[in-house]
Amino acid sequence: MNNTSNPVPVVTIDGPGGAGKGTVAAAIAAAQGWHLLDSGALYRIIAVSGEAAAIALDDTKALVALCERLQIVFAADRVRVDGQDLTDAIRTEEAGSSASKVAAMAPVREAILALQQGFRRAPGLVADGRDMGTVVFPDAPVKIFLDASAQARAERRYNQLKNKGLGVNLRALLEQIQERDARDRERAVAPLKPAQDALIIDSTQMTIKEVVAMVMTQLASKVG
Numbered sequence: 001m002n003n004t005s006n007p008v009p010v011v012t013i014d015g016p017g018g019a020g021k022g023t024v025a026a027a028i029a030a031a032q033g034w035h036l037l038d039s040g041a042l043y044r045i046i047a048v049s050g051e052a053a054a055i056a057l058d059d060t061k062a063l064v065a066l067c068e069r070l071q072i073v074f075a076a077d078r079v080r081v082d083g084q085d086l087t088d089a090i091r092t093e094e095a096g097s098s099a100s101k102v103a104a105m106a107p108v109r110e111a112i113l114a115l116q117q118g119f120r121r122a123p124g125l126v127a128d129g130r131d132m133g134t135v136v137f138p139d140a141p142v143k144i145f146l147d148a149s150a151q152a153r154a155e156r157r158y159n160q161l162k163n164k165g166l167g168v169n170l171r172a173l174l175e176q177i178q179e180r181d182a183r184d185r186e187r188a189v190a191p192l193k194p195a196q197d198a199l200i201i202d203s204t205q206m207t208i209k210e211v212v213a214m215v216m217t218q219l220a221s222k223v224g
Contacts, residue, residue, distance in 0.1 A: 009124045009223045010139075011215070012132035015146035016181050016192060017096055018153025020203050020211060024146060025128035027212045028219070032126070037119040038074065039129030039136070040099065042112050044090035045072060045081055047098035057098055060107050067111035093157070093168075093176050100180045103130070104187040124223075130184060133195035141222045144215055145194035148204045150177050 011028060013021045022038060029036040046067055047057065055062045073080045079087045089095065102108055116136050119125055127136065133143035148156075154174035161168040184192040194200050199218055203211050 008120050008122050009141055010120060010132075010137045011124070011126045011142040011144065011219060012137050012140045012195075012198075013126065013128045013144045013146055013215070014130055014132050014134070014192070014194070014198070015144075016130075016148075016153065016177075016184065018157045018177060019146045019148045020156070020208055021128045021146050023208050024144075024211050024215060025126045027208070028215055029126040031212075031216065032124060032219075034124035034126055035119055035121055036074075037116060037125060037127040037129075037132075039112075039116055039127060039132060040096075041074070041079055041090060042072070042115065043099035043103045043108075044095045045070065045079065045086060046108065046112070047102045048086060048090050048095050049081060050102070051098065057101050060105050063102060063105065064107050064111045067108060067115075072115075093161075093173060097176055097180060100183050104183065104189060106189045109135075109189060130192050131190040133198050134193065135190045138195070142215075142219050143195045143198035144218070145198040145200045146211065147200065147202050150174060150181065152204045153177055 013025045015021050025038070026036060046063060049070060050057065050063055050066055053066065055066065071082050077087070078085055079090060113136060116127070119127070120137070129136070133140055133145070151174065154170060154177050157173050157177070158168055158170045201211060201214055
């Protein structure tokens with residue numbers, strides 16, 4: 001691998017919300033028997049936990065302190081924070097919007113960076129996020145940027161939430177996604193963009209199975 005100090009291979013899957021990163025990352029990790037990092041969940045956890053603790057989302061100092069004291073456990077498709085199950089709470093559109101605001105703060109990103117890099121353990125890691133290939137694991141041998149139209153991502157999210165029995169509005173979802181896209185792409189700190197050596201995949205007209213096949217082909221050619 002490129003990083004002689006940590007030769008553990010990493011596949012990074014970056015892209016906007018709703019492009020299918022989490023599903024693809026989980027499938028790749030399962031197929032390879034590798035560890036999985038849902039980096040976006042970390043920002044959602046900080047946002048949700050911060051709001052629960054009455055911390056304003058622009059209170060950088062308090063949010064950094066929160067990052068340093070929370071006990072976060074990912075296990076069996078559940079997310080536990082300080083012993084409390086936050087799996088569903090962090091998956092709402094409101095949590096995603098709040099996470100995007102938190103992620104724009106440089107001190108908060110720095111507090112989470114070491115935690116993210118700590119997930120890099122043998123035999124390998126699949127990391128899903130916004131800046132995994134550009135900032136967190138720049139030496140990753142396989143970098144994917146998974147995209148899709150805002151309309152397609154809104155429809156996917158709409159169907160996902162409806163299947164969970166939640167009341168949602170497609171137009172509102174589309175507006176939230178477009179606003180988050182603009183914020184993520186235009187922020188000064190680690191803006192959402194493909195790494196220069198990333199494989200860009202537009203999943204608008206693709207199935208998850210097709211995307212997974214493309215990533216597995218790339219992985220086989222780069223890592224073996």
